[in-house]
Amino acid sequence: MTWAEQWRRWPAMVKGVVVLWVAAVIFVSVRVGVQSPHRQSVYPVFYEAAQKWWQGEDLYLKSALGFRYSPIVAAGLVPVSWLPEKLGGILWRWINVTALVWGLLWCCRRGLPRHCDAGLAAIIFLLVFPDALANINNGQPNALVVGLLLASVAAVMDKRWNLAAACLAVSALFKVYPVALGMLLVLLYPKQLGWRLALALGIGLLLPFVLQRPEYVRGQYRDWFAYVWQENRQVVPVREWYRDVRLIAKVWLGLDMSDRAYKLIEILVAAWMAGICWVGQRRGWGMDRLLVAAFVMGCGWMTVLGPATETVTYLILAPAATWVVVLTFANHRPFWERGLVVLAYLLMLSVHIAAWFGGRGYMTLGPQPLGGVILLGYAMFWGVKMASRGPVSPALSERGN
Numbered sequence: 038m039t040w041a042e043q044w045r046r047w048p049a050m051v052k053g054v055v056v057l058w059v060a061a062v063i064f065v066s067v068r069v070g071v072q073s074p075h076r077q078s079v080y081p082v083f084y085e086a087a088q089k090w091w092q093g094e095d096l097y098l099k100s101a102l103g104f105r106y107s108p109i110v111a112a113g114l115v116p117v118s119w120l121p122e123k124l125g126g127i128l129w130r131w132i133n134v135t136a137l138v139w140g141l142l143w144c145c146r147r148g149l150p151r152h153c154d155a156g157l158a159a160i161i162f163l164l165v166f167p168d169a170l171a172n173i174n175n176g177q178p179n180a181l182v183v184g185l186l187l188a189s190v191a192a193v194m195d196k197r198w199n200l201a202a203a204c205l206a207v208s209a210l211f212k213v214y215p216v217a218l219g220m221l222l223v224l225l226y227p228k229q230l231g232w233r234l235a236l237a238l239g240i241g242l243l244l245p246f247v248l249q250r251p252e253y254v255r256g257q258y259r260d261w262f263a264y265v266w267q268e269n270r271q272v273v274p275v276r277e278w279y280r281d282v283r284l285i286a287k288v289w290l291g292l293d294m295s296d297r298a299y300k301l302i303e304i305l306v307a308a309w310m311a312g313i314c315w316v317g318q319r320r321g322w323g324m325d326r327l328l329v330a331a332f333v334m335g336c337g338w339m340t341v342l343g344p345a346t347e348t349v350t351y352l353i354l355a356p357a358a359t360w361v362v363v364l365t366f367a368n369h370r371p372f373w374e375r376g377l378v379v380l381a382y383l384l385m386l387s388v389h390i391a392a393w394f395g396g397r398g399y400m401t402l403g404p405q406p407l408g409g410v411i412l413l414g415y416a417m418f419w420g421v422k423m424a425s426r427g428p429v430s431p432a433l434s435e436r437g438n
Contacts, residue, residue: 047155048155048156048159050156050159050160051155051156051158051159053159054159054162054163054166057163057166058134058138058162058166061166061170061173062130062131062134062173065130065170065173065174066127066130066131068174069123069126069127069130070123070124070127074122074123074126077174077175078126078175078176079175079176079177080122080125080126080129080130080176081122081126082103082104083104083106083110083111083114083117083118083129083176083178084114084117084118084122084125084126085104086104086106086110086111086114087111087112087114087115087117087118088115088118089111090108090111090112090115090249091115091118093249093250093253095256095257095260096108096111096257096260096261097257097260097261097263097264098260105264105265105268105345106178106211106212107210107211107213107241107242107261108245108254108257108258108261109210109241109242109244109245110210110211112244112245112248112249114129117129126176129176130173130176132181133172133173133176133177133178133179133180133181133184134169134173134180135184136180136181136184136185136188137165137169137180137181137183137184137187138184139184139188140183140184140185140186140187140188140191140356141158141161141162141165141184141187141356142158143187143188143191143192144187144190144191144356145157145158145161146191147191147194147195147325148194148325149190149191149194149325149328149329149332149360150325150329150360150361150363150364151325151363151364151367157363157367160363161356161359161360161363164355164358164359164362164363164382165352165355165356165359167355167386167389168349168351168352168355168385168386168389169352169355170389171348171349171352171389171392172349172352175349177349177350177352178211178212179212179349179350179352179353180352181208181211182208182211182212182215182353183208183336183352183353183355183356185204185205185207185208185215186204186205186208186215186218186332186335186336186353187332187356188200188201188204189201189204189205189208189218189219189222190218190222190328190331190332192204193222193226193230193324193328194324194325194328196229198226198229198230198233199233201222201230201233202230202233202234202236202237203237205218205219205222205234205237206219206234206237206238206240206241207241209238210238210241210242213265213344214339214343214344214345215339217307217335217338217339218331218332218335218336218339219234220311221310221311221314221331221334221335222234222328222331224311224314224315225314225315225318225327225331245257245258265344268345269296271283271293271296275287275288275401276397276398276400276401278401279343279345279346279347280340280346280347280348280350280351280400280403280405280406281340281341281342281343281346281406282294282299282302282341282342282406282410283299284401284403284406285403285406285407285410288401288402288403289403299342302342303338303342306338306342306413306417307338307342309417310331310334310335310338310417310420312424313330313334313417313420313421313424314327314330314331314334314420316424317330317420317423317424320423320424320426322423326423329360329364330416330420332356332357332360333357333360333361333412333413333416334413334416334417334420336353336354336356336357337354337357337409337412337413337416338413339353339354340353340354340405340406340409341354341406341409341410341413346406348388348400348405351385351388351405351409354385354409354412355385357412357416358378358381358382358385358408358412359382361378361381361412361415361416362378362379362382365378374415377411377415378411378412378415380408380411381408381409381411381412381415382408382412383408384404384405384407384408384411385404385405385408385409387399387404388400388404388405
């Protein structure tokens, strides 16, 4: 069957979502091509870092644009930086959107979060679209990161352990905190994934020493560790804070959460998530149930409890939020559950609507972390509820009361 014949067979809704995504990518590409490379774009950060890496210059201490990623990211983007800056910015966005679409499609085909026909897959893509558009527009790598995370759970579902480890490692080398999902998956499949993920991360961390002078690379790692460790948004005005639970505590409760308290909460919640996954596996959960639970909770932790969550970072949580919304409706959950997860999704969506009207003050109220907390809390509550029951054979997609 040709592509034209397949297109004619697709429902109108599916065609509409495909057109929406394609039109958005074309529009952003044209905008990048005609406007200044620095307008609504973080690609110049990567462009500058790649050129500095190629020339053996400092990436962090003298960076005018604030490069905060690992040295291998700068090294890997050198070929893109050889292109004219505008063309490189367009290609960079295509790489990101391709990774996201690949990950989402693969999960839909593998029955994550449940068996998907074309219509349900279109709904998933539609719900993810607002967060995806914001990231594609400004060139943030969150689309690449979450696409790789989606691909990693789909690869585990297919028992393609090498590919799963590679996807997890690349995402972690970009953002570090995707290691959280990697650790949950290693907990579930230690023999298959443990050594592979460690090897992939090791290769990624050592590869820069092959691509540049060792003494230069050692210095860049030292500066990178110092940069990441010393960054503290809590000492700047609240409007510049990261969008996590600390913002909610400050704005809604008037509490200044200390670093020690925040790290303690991070550890406790991570341990709780790991316990749910561990108990669930021993209760006989199917692989799809385990992977959806790990993905939703892992992405929730990375955002509302992560070390560096900005407004656009919530794309990492968008597919997980979409999965939870789809499951609660498809499984005919009680009205209050459906209302709760829709509220969580709408809170995160509302930031993009407010941005159209310059609503920076609204963003400072923390609607995204509030929605993320609701979503993560619901997922953990549901996980505990399911884990407390006896052995089960149905997948997560099947209804349970």
